Amino acid sequence: MHVNRQYVLANRPVGPIQETDLAYRESPVPVPGPEEVLVKTAYISLDPSMKGQMEARTDYTAPQALGEVMRARAVGTIIQSSNPRHPVGAQVFGFFGMQDFAVTDGRRIPFHQYSVPVDPEVALGLLGGTGMTAYFGMLDIGRPRRGDTVVVSGAAGATGSIAGQLARLRGARVIGIAGTAEKCSVLREELGFDEALNYREDNLSEGLDAMCPHGIDVFFDNVGGEILDLCLARLAQRARVVICGGISRYNATTLPPGPVNYFNLVYRRARMEGFILSDYSARFDEARTALQSWHASGVVRQRSTVVRGFDKLPNALVRLFDGANTGKMMVRTD
Ligand SMILES: NC(=O)c1ccc[n+]([C@@H]2O[C@H](COP(=O)([O-])OP(=O)(O)OC[C@H]3O[C@@H](n4cnc5c(N)ncnc54)[C@H](OP(=O)(O)O)[C@@H]3O)[C@@H](O)[C@H]2O)c1
Structure with a gap:
């Protein structure tokens, strides 16, 4: 060339x-x-x-x-x-x-x-920017534990698909939210998510109520907007809300109002935290080594x-x- x-x-x-x-x-x-x-x-x-x-x-x-x-x-x-x-x-x-x-x-x-x-x-x-974003966002900030209920938005995307698998690896029950029925099938059948909701077709309020009867312990958010608000309304005590992204606002010329249900952070003694991947650059080798070994053993796809x-x-x-x-x-x- x-x-x-x-x-x-x-x-x-x-x-x-x-x-x-x-x-x-x-x-x-x-x-x-x-x-x-x-x-x-x-x-x-x-x-x-x-x-x-x-x-x-x-x-x-x-x-x-x-x-x-x-x-x-x-x-x-x-x-x-x-x-x-x-x-x-x-x-x-x-x-x-x-x-x-x-x-x-x-x-x-x-x-x-x-x-x-x-x-x-x-x-x-997996070993690039999005896999490492999932690694630090889910494991450092979300900190899922065995038995937790974890919800991931943008779940069939690059970051969400890995974030959900990492929560499963920690023993959590994981629900993914994505935009098509086909993506929801991939989440359940290929990537090991326990449940999936199609935000374009399913009733998210009813779905989240049914799938999270004890509330949401970790919400890993890639989307923001209404999905964030619906999840804030369903937080469990001491929940962790990881603000990874907010793609629903990226194309907006006028920003939507803030989440109505944010005050649940008070009632549920919960924490909401954003992060930027580059802040973790000193630990990139740690993330790559872990992700590579999970990929090699087939537990993360x-x-x-x-x-x-x-x-x-x-x-x-x-x-x-x-x-x-x-x-x-x-x-x-x-
Ligand atoms: N904090 C950090 O350091 C960091 C680093 C990397 C990425 N991020 C953020 O993480 C998020 C995911 O990034 P990614 O690279 O993994 O992208 P991605 O999820 O692979 O691709 C974007 C996906 O967003 C979904 N989407 C688009 N518009 C939407 C809307 N209005 N409502 C709901 N879903 C919508 C689409 O899937 P559907 O078919 O499901 O709609 C699309 O496939 C982004 O918000 C990005 O900015 C943050």
Whole structure:
């Protein structure tokens, strides 16, 4: 390949992301300097957080500039190296962006180098940003115990599907909430969730009442809005509410009112806590080691939706918000 295909941020979205918010560009393939490596990306991740970065609305990262290559996590291979610690052929994971090639010395774009190659879908999903988000959010903040009732929203997505499995591993009863009957079947039949509710078709109030007769001990929330409110109304004593994400508000131009049932945190002596994955960077190796061993022993499974073709990146990002994915959404670049 003689050019570096790239998607750059063309517009800051107002409301839902449009494909035209990303613009295609071709650049020369970059040449690594001293201490640098050239990475060829193979699988590029689509993440809801991209929306906030495109809008320059996040305060935990520097704003994404217009015209800059769209930031994205990716898995790839080192194809040129001027750094003996990072040999040609090594599999790497990092924020290489929506492009075929990235150059880094490991500081400008920090990356994780796998000592042995792993399935790239697993490297990007379970062992990547979303698997580790589930690990720290569920195990450190949610802290499920044997016999607990755990509810996960956005349960068939990249983070939710792992978070629910981790709660099961701790001996909890796990209920997933997702947007289609097919996703609910995957949760129950493939991923070991005890129960699943389809928020588009089922009566969530009745379903949660029936499935959580003693209340919810841990609510792992990826969605916010009405689903958060319904779960707040059903907290058990000393419940933990993990605010991982709030995708129901990401496309809203006017934010909805806050949850009416938040005062149950007082009555139930409960705790609601948000977190950002990057705060846990010192413990990423711990998370990867644990997740890899659970995956190897078959107790935690990875699901992914792989879209084929670099030119599908803008469409795949739009479709992520429509629920097109089960598990980790990614584009295979070739
Ligand atoms: N705190 C952190 O550090 C951190 C890190 C990573 C991710 N996150 C957050 O975690 C959440 C999940 O991220 P992910 O990467 O794992 O994405 P994901 O769940 O794989 O994909 C997004 C899913 O959200 C669901 N969705 C979209 N609009 C919805 C709505 N209005 N109501 C309910 N569900 C809706 C869709 O599934 P359905 O078919 O079920 O609707 C879609 O498949 C996001 O909110 C993200 O921002 C937080």
